[in-house]
Amino acid sequence: xxxxxxxxxxxxxxxxxxxxxxxxxxxxxxxxxxxxxxxxxxxxxxxxxxxxxxxxxxxxxxxxxxxxxxxxxxxxxxxxxxxxxxxxxxxxxxxxxxxxxxxxxxxxxxxxxxxxxxxxxxxxxxxxxxxxxxxxxxxxxxxxxxxxxxxxxxxxxxxxxxxxxxxxxxxxxxxxxxxxxxxxxxxxxxxxxxxxxxxxxxxxxxxxxxxxxxxxxxxxxxxxxxxxxxxxxxxxxxxxxxxxxxxxxxxxxxxxxxxxxxxxxxxxxxxxxxxxxxxxxxxxxxxxxxxxxxxxxxxxxxxxxxxxxxxxxxxxxxxxxxxxxxxxxxxxxxxxxxxxxxxxxxxxxxxxxxxxxxxxxxxxxxxxxxxxxxxxxxxxxxxxxxx
Ligand SMILES: *Cc1c(COP(=O)(O)O)cnc(C)c1O
Numbered sequence: 001x002x003x004x005x006x007x008x009x010x011x012x013x014x015x016x017x018x019x020x021x022x023x024x025x026x027x028x029x030x031x032x033x034x035x036x037x038x039x040x041x042x043x044x045x046x047x048x049x050x051x052x053x054x055x056x057x058x059x060x061x062x063x064x065x066x067x068x069x070x071x072x073x074x075x076x077x078x079x080x081x082x083x084x085x086x087x088x089x090x091x092x093x094x095x096x097x098x099x100x101x102x103x104x105x106x107x108x109x110x111x112x113x114x115x116x117x118x119x120x121x122x123x124x125x126x127x128x129x130x131x132x133x134x135x136x137x138x139x140x141x142x143x144x145x146x147x148x149x150x151x152x153x154x155x156x157x158x159x160x161x162x163x164x165x166x167x168x169x170x171x172x173x174x175x176x177x178x179x180x181x182x183x184x185x186x187x188x189x190x191x192x193x194x195x196x197x198x199x200x201x202x203x204x205x206x207x208x209x210x211x212x213x214x215x216x217x218x219x220x221x222x223x224x225x226x227x228x229x230x231x232x233x234x235x236x237x238x239x240x241x242x243x244x245x246x247x248x249x250x251x252x253x254x255x256x257x258x259x260x261x262x263x264x265x266x267x268x269x270x271x272x273x274x275x276x277x278x279x280x281x282x283x284x285x286x287x288x289x290x291x292x293x294x295x296x297x298x299x300x301x302x303x304x305x306x307x308x309x310x311x312x313x314x315x316x317x318x319x320x321x322x323x324x325x326x327x328x329x330x331x332x333x334x335x336x337x338x339x340x341x342x343x344x345x346x347x348x349x350x351x352x353x354x355x356x357x358x359x360x361x362x363x364x365x366x367x368x369x370x371x372x373x374x375x376x377x378x379x380x381x382x383x384x385x386x387x
Contacts, residue, residue, distance in 0.1 A: 003372065005319055005372070006366070006368045007368065010360050010365070010372070011321065011360060011362070012321045012323055012360050015201070018257075018362070018363065022253055022257065025253045029044075029253055030250070032249060039244065039245050039246065040242060040244070040245065041225075041242060041245070042248070044245050044248040044249035044252060045063055048248040048251050049061040049062065049063050049208070051255055052251075055170075056184065057181070059182065059190075059212055061208050062208060062220040062224060063207070063208045063243035063248065064207045064208060064209060064243060065205060065206065065207060065240075065243065066193060066195070066207040066241070067192060067193020067194070067195060068095040068207070069224075070192065070193070070207040071095060071100075071162070072102065072239065072241075073220055074099075074162050074188075074190075074209060075099055075105060075134065076103065076223050077216060078134055078160050078188070078189075080103075080134065081133070082105075083104065083106055084105050084106070084131055084134075085105070085106045085131045085132045085133060086100040086106065086107055086132075086133060086134045086135075086136060087108045087109075087110050087124055087127050087128070088107050088108070088138075088330070089109070089110060089111075089137075089138050089140070089330075090109040090112060090330050090331060090346035090348075090349035091326065091329055091346075091349035091352050092138045092140065092164070092330065093138075093166070093326065094330065094333060096136055096138055096330075097336060101336070107336070109339070109346060110124045110126070110127045111348045112140075112348055112352070114348050114351070115286035117352060118138070118139070118143065119135075119137050119146070119150065121149035121153060128157055132157065132159050133159060134160045134188075135154055135159060135160070135161050136162045136163075137161060137163050137164065137187070138164040138167070139165050139167060139184075140167060141167055141285070141295070141296050141297040142167055142265075142293050143285075143288060143291050144173040144183050144288065144291035144292075145163075146288070146290075147173045147187075148175055151186065151187065160189070161187035161188055162188060162189050162191065163183065163184045163186070163191070163210075164191055165183045165184030165190045165191060166191065166198060167198065167199070168184070168296065169192055169198070170182070170258055170262050171183040171292050171293065172291070172292045173291045175290075183291075185210050186212075189210070189220070190210035191209055191210070192210065194206030194208070194243075194247065199261065199294055202247040202251050203247065206248075207243070209224075222236060224239060224242060225241075225242060262294050264363035265361060265362070266294070268295070268370055269298050271371070272284070272298050272359065272370055272374070274374075275373065276374055276377055279377050281303045282300055282301070282303070284300055298359045298361045299357065299359075300357050300359065301352070301356055302356075303355060305354075308324075308354065308356070308357055312357060314376075315373075315376055315380070320360065320372070320373050321360060322359055322360070323357075323358045324353075324356060324358070325356065326356075329346055329349035329352075329353050331345065331346060331349075360373065
């Protein structure tokens with residue numbers, strides 16, 4: 001606690017500073033939308049979709065109102081029978097289950113891998129039944145799930161794979177064949193979120209669907225706009241889920257910054273690795289050699305009962321904010337008690353909820369700040385734990 005503080009306070013993320021650097025372009029975008037006054041489905045929506053699609057390697061992008069809506073629309077587009085099972089990771093943000101549950105589908109949990117935090121293909125095999133309609137893989141914290149194994153499983157069993165890519169926009173995955181794909185674009189449908197804190201964040205809510213299949217893209221477009229083929233002609237029961245023109249215009253500015261921001265996040269992560277790799281009882285984020293990692297979060301594991309929370313308190317006193325994503329696994333959330341799971345059924349997810357700790361991560365973190373976080377960890381082990 002006697003550490004000399006870095007010259008600027010450390011934030012978990014610093015959207016105000018990121019936006020300050022883009023202020024003139026953001027101002028111009030807002031002025032243009034105000035002048036055109038086409039607030040719903042204005043030209044910026046299509047322009048942003050085309051630009052994001054090009055960035056993601058010619059994927060079709062269908063914008064919608066949020067990442068959660070994108071999951072709902074992805075599932076709707078599969079036309080699954082009521083009660084069909086949707087396999088989801090036991091360690092994820094709740095939206096992944098929520099979309100399935102709201103549609104009258106049954107979320108079936110599968111445990112994750114202890115190293116990458118991503119869906120364990122072996123657990124998916126065990127969870128598959130004749131009623132399985134879809135598997136949702138989440139690319140958690142910025143690194144791709146095992147698309148090779150999960151894609152093969154989905155194909156072998158005739159079920160759809162959905163990629164929840166809310167946290168890994170811009171990540172890539174290399175298949176054994178050598179083919180390299182962008183996260184979110186390789187399965188039946190990919191979804192993403194433009195929640196402000198995501199790697200590509202709007203200044204409000206937003207989301208999108210990703211697919212390489214033009215027919216699927218057309219269907220998703222229809223579903224996101226009241227199921228209509230043309231105005232007042234409704235082919236399907238859909239949603240009112242559109243990305244505001246204003247958010248699209250702002251996202252066009254933010255998208256131009258995404259590659260540089262991703263590189264900056266990766267540089268921060270590499271420096272964290274160096275600062276933390278010797279710390280006993282601490283695991284730095286594992287990398288899957290087939291995937292790039294865009295570090296939506298830099299999440300370490302702190303082993304030992306109660307140790308994560310003690311360390312967290314200490315770091316807080318040192319001026320290092322941290323977060324726990326996620327403190328409760330899906331099956332222990334009261335809203336999902338009806339699924340009938342018991343404590344102990346998903347031991348990896350349960351363990352991770354006790355050990356994970358996400359450190360400050362944003363493109364403007366300085367080397368001095370990252371080194372300070374490393375020193376704070378080390379000083380905890382020397383002074384507080386006296387090991
Ligand atoms: C943020 C997030 C969502 C939901 O996105 P919203 O835009 O907030 O609705 C879904 N899944 C995961 C994994 C997320 O991180």
